[in-house]
Amino acid sequence: MSETVLEARGVRRSFSVSGGFMKPRRALHAVRGVDFTIRRGEVVGLVGESGCGKSTLAKLLLGLMPPSEGEILLEGAPISGQDRLETARRIQPIFQDPYSSLNPRKSIGTIIGLPLRVQTDLGGAEIARRVTETMDLVGLPARVVDSYPNQLSGGQRQRVAIARALINRPSIIICDEPTSALDVSVQSQILNLLQDLQREFGLTYLLISHDLSVVEHMASRVAVMYLGRIVEERPTAGLFAEARHPYARALLDSVLTPDPSLGIPDTHLGAAFPNPLEIPAGCSFHPRCPKAMPRCCTVAPDPLRIGDGMVECLLHAPDQHDEPEEETTR
Amino acid sequence: MAEQVLEVEGLSVDIPVTGGMLHPVQEVSLTVARGETLAIVGESGCGKSLTSLSLMGLLPSRAERRARRLSLLGEELAGKSERAMSDIRGNRMSMIFQEPMTSLNPAYTIGDQLAEPLERHTRLSRREVRERAVEMLERVGITAAASRLGQYPHQLSGGLRQRVMIAMALICNPDLLIADEPTTALDVTIQAQILHLMAELQREFHAGMILITHDLGVVARVADRVAVMYAGQIVETGTAAQIYGAPSHPYTRGLLSCIPIPGRSRPGEHLGAIPGVVPSLIGRMEGCHFADRCALVEPRCRKGDIALRDGSGSGHRYRCVLDPETPATQEAPA
Ligand SMILES: Nc1ncnc2c1ncn2[C@@H]1O[C@H](COP(=O)(O)OP(=O)(O)O)[C@@H](O)[C@H]1O
Ligand SMILES: Nc1ncnc2c1ncn2[C@@H]1O[C@H](COP(=O)(O)OP(=O)(O)O)[C@@H](O)[C@H]1O
Numbered sequence A: 001m002s003e004t005v006l007e008a009r010g011v012r013r014s015f016s017v018s019g020g021f022m023k024p025r026r027a028l029h030a031v032r033g034v035d036f037t038i039r040r041g042e043v044v045g046l047v048g049e050s051g052c053g054k055s056t057l058a059k060l061l062l063g064l065m066p067p068s069e070g071e072i073l074l075e076g077a078p079i080s081g082q083d084r085l086e087t088a089r090r091i092q093p094i095f096q097d098p099y100s101s102l103n104p105r106k107s108i109g110t111i112i113g114l115p116l117r118v119q120t121d122l123g124g125a126e127i128a129r130r131v132t133e134t135m136d137l138v139g140l141p142a143r144v145v146d147s148y149p150n151q152l153s154g155g156q157r158q159r160v161a162i163a164r165a166l167i168n169r170p171s172i173i174i175c176d177e178p179t180s181a182l183d184v185s186v187q188s189q190i191l192n193l194l195q196d197l198q199r200e201f202g203l204t205y206l207l208i209s210h211d212l213s214v215v216e217h218m219a220s221r222v223a224v225m226y227l228g229r230i231v232e233e234r235p236t237a238g239l240f241a242e243a244r245h246p247y248a249r250a251l252l253d254s255v256l257t258p259d260p261s262l263g264i265p266d267t268h269l270g271a272a273f274p275n276p277l278e279i280p281a282g283c284s285f286h287p288r289c290p291k292a293m294p295r296c297c298t299v300a301p302d303p304l305r306i307g308d309g310m311v312e313c314l315l316h317a318p319d320q321h322d323e324p325e326e327e328t329t330r
Numbered sequence B: 001m002a003e004q005v006l007e008v009e010g011l012s013v014d015i016p017v018t019g020g021m022l023h024p025v026q027e028v029s030l031t032v033a034r035g036e037t038l039a040i041v042g043e044s045g046c047g048k049s050l051t052s053l054s055l056m057g058l059l060p061s062r063a064e065r066r067a068r069r070l071s072l073l074g075e076e077l078a079g080k081s082e083r084a085m086s087d088i089r090g091n092r093m094s095m096i097f098q099e100p101m102t103s104l105n106p107a108y109t110i111g112d113q114l115a116e117p118l119e120r121h122t123r124l125s126r127r128e129v130r131e132r133a134v135e136m137l138e139r140v141g142i143t144a145a146a147s148r149l150g151q152y153p154h155q156l157s158g159g160l161r162q163r164v165m166i167a168m169a170l171i172c173n174p175d176l177l178i179a180d181e182p183t184t185a186l187d188v189t190i191q192a193q194i195l196h197l198m199a200e201l202q203r204e205f206h207a208g209m210i211l212i213t214h215d216l217g218v219v220a221r222v223a224d225r226v227a228v229m230y231a232g233q234i235v236e237t238g239t240a241a242q243i244y245g246a247p248s249h250p251y252t253r254g255l256l257s258c259i260p261i262p263g264r265s266r267p268g269e270h271l272g273a274i275p276g277v278v279p280s281l282i283g284r285m286e287g288c289h290f291a292d293r294c295a296l297v298e299p300r301c302r303k304g305d306i307a308l309r310d311g312s313g314s315g316h317r318y319r320c321v322l323d324p325e326t327p328a329t330q331e332a333p334a
């Protein structure tokens, strides 16, 4: 097994948010105890519905905000003690909306070269050479080097974000919904590019997406997040063949493959909307779970290792007594 | 054959913009029968939303709309005054938008907004209006419906707002429902629930539905018939089985090849791709609109107007001079 590049240990993050007019502020628990490792050369997918804490976890991993509790280790050392620039060199982000993450007043060449300017003492000519080389690598025509972000298409802007992330050879790239704002025709170009770069340079990615078919296509391992916790983590093939957590299964069932002989799937999920301000007692998924047992309302499940994966669900706990029917058909 | 709710022939829209004349909708013809769902699918910027807005009579005032025929249950809409159209909107034809906040007014309660079309288009008493509003909210799966009437849109989650908008669109029992990207902003599990609901309500109300989306997965699961739109034109149309089983326009084939399908693609395999972007719709285009992005382009593709021709079966038509058997260099789905 190859070495660990990035590790989260017991990571939590809450925000203090307004409780409403004349009410005291309340704690919003966005990430609630995440343990997670990414090994070198791996593409790990992180999925879950909006608001479950994916972007917050990404920012914690990137060192863009400190965890309320727990620790992030980058290549074995806690990032809390490290120089900010050195962390930024080794771990780079690609965000969903390249428009808001690219400075509109800087030229494409300047944007792509910026990491080299702040993180290295390379000279201008060498930086320009590396910019040209990287633009070529990500399929950006050399002529856009002096253009500004608003002069490029959405797909080209995402290529700029990829070039910027790549230029200083980071240890890991965190992609937060990198194709969610793009048309499927452009998404496929960007996914192909990310895949080619990964293979050519042995890159390591954390790929965050709400689209399970994207993650299935790209990742070798997938973590499913619900209300701030990872509830199942498995090699991709195993998860897609037979998800163990009822939420993971509902997510998989909701993927609409382009098959006109199939109808709209019934996820059997309750309509209760997950609210990180009022996290249910017991298993936080129980109000929506089609397989909830009485004790799921009071007992919080512990993470359980099964084979090469992890699941956090009382249905799979060895000491459970309510005897649910194991793995009903999908 | 079921009654045609909507019949459109030769619908075009021109909008003067800086840089010239925009032609976002060009000679679009389509029909929708009772109980039928027609999906309009294509990349963003192809003219899908302007097509739906022009059907509703909701185009910007500087836009010009032309149609040889635009009829709702046989009644011609083309010459109708704005006042007559506003009587029809929300009553006999209604629309659901992607972002509920564009059609929900943040300053009014859910109850006020549900009551508005009823007060306008029916003679129900206040009590009956309230009862109907509660009933409709329950119908779209909203719990504690009566207590929601006093809430404001921002107090609801995205999924709930979308349900409220569906309730608003259906409260007057319209003959035609136009839904423009109704689930695009929603999570997949909620998307499945909303699509279920829409299909169920459509059956119950026996309405015709136009579903506009860029998501070919949604189209496959929901549509009876499909119109693929590219750069202002319908480039292929047919039943869902024809479009997915025998896609004949290179654009349709390209779109289908771009979608990752769990279990289908091998690890490391490339997805299909359509190079380039949707062209600007300013000015007139000669020949096939897709020519610049098409791997199969030939000189004859660039000449004249390309007409729709018959495809694999009855009602299947596509706008391409090449034979569909021509092997695409871009990989089509197996
Ligand atoms: N800076 C912040 N202040 C307050 N609440 C926040 C902040 N950032 C995120 N949240 C909340 O934390 C939860 C998780 O958000 P996020 O990590 O963005 O989820 P995701 O990326 O999975 O959609 C949400 O309820 C969100 O509203
Ligand atoms: N009100 C408007 N004024 C001028 N141009 C518009 C307007 N609305 C849309 N457009 C342009 O018309 C084209 C088609 O837009 P639209 O119908 O929204 O496409 P779609 O819904 O397929 O994404 C795009 O190029 C868009 O920029």
Ligand SMILES: [Mg+2]
Pocket (backbone or CB within 6 Å): A054, A055, A056, A176
């Ligand atoms: Mg996010």
Ligand SMILES: [Mg+2]
Pocket (backbone or CB within 6 Å): B048, B049, B050, B180
């Ligand atoms: Mg649109």
